[in-house]
Amino acid sequence: MELLVVGSIALDTIETPFSRVDETPGGSALYISISASYFTRSIGLVGVVGDDFPEDVISELQSRGVNLKGLQIIPNGKTFRWAGKYHYDMNTRETIYTQLNVFADFNPVIPDEFKSSEIVCLGNIDPVLQMRVLDQVYNPKLVIADTMNFWIERKYDELLETLKRVNVLIVNDAEARQIAREPNLIKAGKKILNLGPEIVIIKKGEHGAVLMIDSIIFSAPAYPIEAIQDPTGAGDTFAGGFAGWLAKTKDFSEKNLRRAVIYGSAIASFCVEDFGINRIKNLSWNEIQNRFFAFKELTKFEVD
Amino acid sequence: MELLVVGSIALDTIETPFSRVDETPGGSALYISISASYFTRSIGLVGVVGDDFPEDVISELQSRGVNLKGLQIIPNGKTFRWAGKYHYDMNTRETIYTQLNVFADFNPVIPDEFKSSEIVCLGNIDPVLQMRVLDQVYNPKLVIADTMNFWIERKYDELLETLKRVNVLIVNDAEARQIAREPNLIKAGKKILNLGPEIVIIKKGEHGAVLMIDSIIFSAPAYPIEAIQDPTGAGDTFAGGFAGWLAKTKDFSEKNLRRAVIYGSAIASFCVEDFGINRIKNLSWNEIQNRFFAFKELTKFEVD
Known part of the structure; x- marks a missing residue:
């Protein structure tokens, strides 16, 4: 496998000042996989859903070459649900509700054929689970991880342990400040x-992204x-494009990492043009x- | 004259979480002139101070080739004073006090030898005064202007009139949204x-700047x-570097406007490294x- 993706799979209810969708497929693993699938058809997905998760999305993933041997479908289980509401400027949002459902007991089990994956992309899940994934895989060439304020606040020590085993941390600006306890980005x-990753990418939403490698900044x-x-x-789509480009090219040089950031940014820019995965599942390579x-x-x- | 600069000259009291300075020379015209002086020694300044304004700053400007024929020094007058306090993240500030003093009655009188200036850079002053400047000059090749929330709120109609006569508007993101009454930048x-300027530059502080010309975005x-x-x-320093580069090169092509934005950004990046004009008055061309x-x-x- 070129790329192993572990993360959440959800049904999202999203409200903006202009429109609203109910229970649209989402979650970090879904966005990452779809985005990466434009670069590689050797993707293994590990996640969990209930048997209420729409079958057409599962078919969609399969048709993109995403191997679903690691997808646990819990009989009579309910898929993780999240509802959020964006404010007028589209930069701030509030969570209306979070129903963990089958995600509450998620224990990532990596199928044997995924264990030699070259790149591991850990979506935003409990750092303890991220470590459990890393315990199961065999010496990947690159480990990419995301996290969020929820884990930074509740599992800071575990997150620090995980970071020691991560090559690329992708976080947003608020998360970077919170992890480092430092206001200057x-x-x-x-x-x-200095906490482990050789590479940090800080996403800044409408202001773009910053790649840091040693003293080099892009x-x-x-x-x-x-x-x-x-x-x-959009952030997960960015990570998927970034990871996918690296999986395709197998070149982790600074020069190619810059390109990977632009590919991630390019696909993420499509993501926001429609609700959920609607836009990113229908892209052409030309676009x-x-x-x-x-x-x-x-x-x-x-x-x- | 290659560049005419009209704006405020002030004594600023600035407090940050780390330090504080009292009555340090500032104001848009001062920052613009010093910044532009790295590119051209043909600058005319129009502004007003009291006789309490430090003489060494006046000498400093003269030594940079800034012509001060348009600087009104009011006998027994007090220079405009502003005091502000930055918060911990350095992105937000509050005004502690504003004492207009001699600036309250500022009436820009353009000396005859300034009237044929090729580029006019209007710092952030009352749009009525900006128009009064434009009424006095002879067909400049480029008019650059700044404004702020104070005027957008109080003199919106007058600002719209001014904008019809401006080629380049340089504003920050909040001001752009406020002028256009539109949240998307x-x-x-x-x-x-569509309000007049052929070119808009939106400054976003630590997130950089966006140049817009027709449908081209840089x-x-x-x-x-x-x-x-x-x-x-920093914003005025940006404008000064931008205007100075254009005054030096006399090339208003898109290609050169992009370069001008980078020169403006470069000098502005020095500005924030020290209080007031301390850093930007001591730059080498090499830096x-x-x-x-x-x-x-x-x-x-x-x-x-």
């Missing part, structure tokens, strides 16, 4: 680089979107490539 | 492009600064050039 990133803008429909999953080039136009300037 | 920028990051001492004047190249490193990625 650049200082926060550097502090995290700053990528967000693609300017005039009509953001739904920001849900992705054109948006990659659009990032070049967006950032280019000549010295002379 | 890209939409807001496009709306402003996104520049901010230079990552770990130890921000004082953000005061500016190296930071320009650092922006290239910060943003570069290769397609293949």
